[in-house]
Amino acid sequence: MINQTSMPIQALRNSVRLSDSYTLTALNTVDTPLFGLADGDRPIALPDTAEHTLIATGAGGGTTTLLRTLTAQALALGASVDLIDPGGTGHRWARDLPGVRYLSRIADIHDHLLLTVAALQDGTQAWDGTWTGRRVMVIEHLGTVAYGLREYWSQTRPETQLDEAPGVEALGVLLATGPSFGVQVFAGNPSVRLPGLGTVPVAQVFPTRVIALGGAALWERIAPDIWCIPPYSVMPGRMHITAGQQVTAFQALYLSDTEARAVASGEIEPGGPQ
Template sequence: MPPLTPPPLDTIRCTVGILDPWTLPALAGARSPLVGLSWGDQPVHLPDEKGNVLIAAGAAHGTTTVLRSLAAQFHALGAAVTVADLGAESHPWARELPGVRHLTRGGDILDALFDLDSHSSKNPDTPDWDGRHVLVVDRADDLAAALRERQRYLPIGTRHGEAEGLRALARLLATTGRGAVQVLLGSSSATVPAADVPLRRLFATRLLAGGTGLWGRAAPETWAPPRAPTHPGRMHLVAADGSITAVQTLHLTSEQARAAAAGPC
């Protein structure tokens, strides 16, 4: 008797790990990072084009995990990765990893923002992974507060509105899909420092998990936001065309992310 074929899955997985049998087919030969699985194990990947990504979720709902999983896959595909991890609290997987800049001090992060802003303005977009730069900003609200605090200690004559580092970040975000640097930004409040335009113009992909207040800030064009998910790692992906997809995001531990970043997933 031939082996029985399991019935089609008509729901969303509770977990999506890198070694799960339902995840491996989605990772095999992928040309862009896997976000996770949707209904019926349908894989959800980031678009091939170089658009910025916003991850906005409540506390303990997976923002850092999603950033870690995506960043490791970007590096495995050949991109250079800079991780802004203020205080070295969230991304130990990136420490001393070849090809990854793991920045934990405000001054080093500030210098990196200036360097990447300059690089993006001087270099055209490239469709290839080699030469692509990815900036990971976790806890953007905390980083913004730290950079604004640094601004207070500058001589009064050199202060010009918003903190320079935040203006550099805003310029990087404004070139989404066109510049040489792709930004992955995590913010629990769905607020973006120095942004003065709708977030849909700065982020080609928005991954959201929260209530109507968060949706009002991150995707105000959505007239009927989905209910806030209660399952850890469950988010809704808002694509550039406005479509919304429920997804269980890929979960990589720090050890798995470090191993995945070193080669094909």
């Protein structure tokens, strides 16, 4: 981990794959999903808590790929996954996997968000702190989903005078309170606006933020607390992760669709023999 006053040039792997021995070594040392490897093959993994993670990249920066990698590992750990994939093209690999609720239609996403919030409010969504009791909500593009929810509500309930669409409000509730109930969001979104939360700082909702293939404008939107912005790389999988006031460059773990399915279903055990 490096601080903002000292950002040395770091030697990073050009790729991190399951077939690499250094990847398996890293997977054997972590208990949470692995983002990738920093300099010296240091594993960069998800925090132990259920805090949300935001992935913000320029076009082709690897948002879908990293969401796939994290989702497969979360499933392998026993989490249930709500995979919100507007358009239904980003995560076909997970459609029929056990433990996955796959949602691509806005109407279904709307209903599911409201039911999930209702479960939190009536106490039926209990969490014992384990991965097997955790619900991971993977949202391929937060902004697209929020826009779709607003359009859906305005078209199906044009007579209402609500300030915000109920689906967007529900999403805001999950972003604000979900971690306390074991509902964790992995979201892709290059925009600064957080659905249903007004002007709440991004870092307050997403303590862990991953940025790739983006210049000063993207950093200003997603991580305005970072004043020493690192240069981005066009190398596939090269990313930066920020938590608090620290920024770390890393090479993301790449899982193909086939590998992700195998990891998620236990056919390939992360860190185990291949």
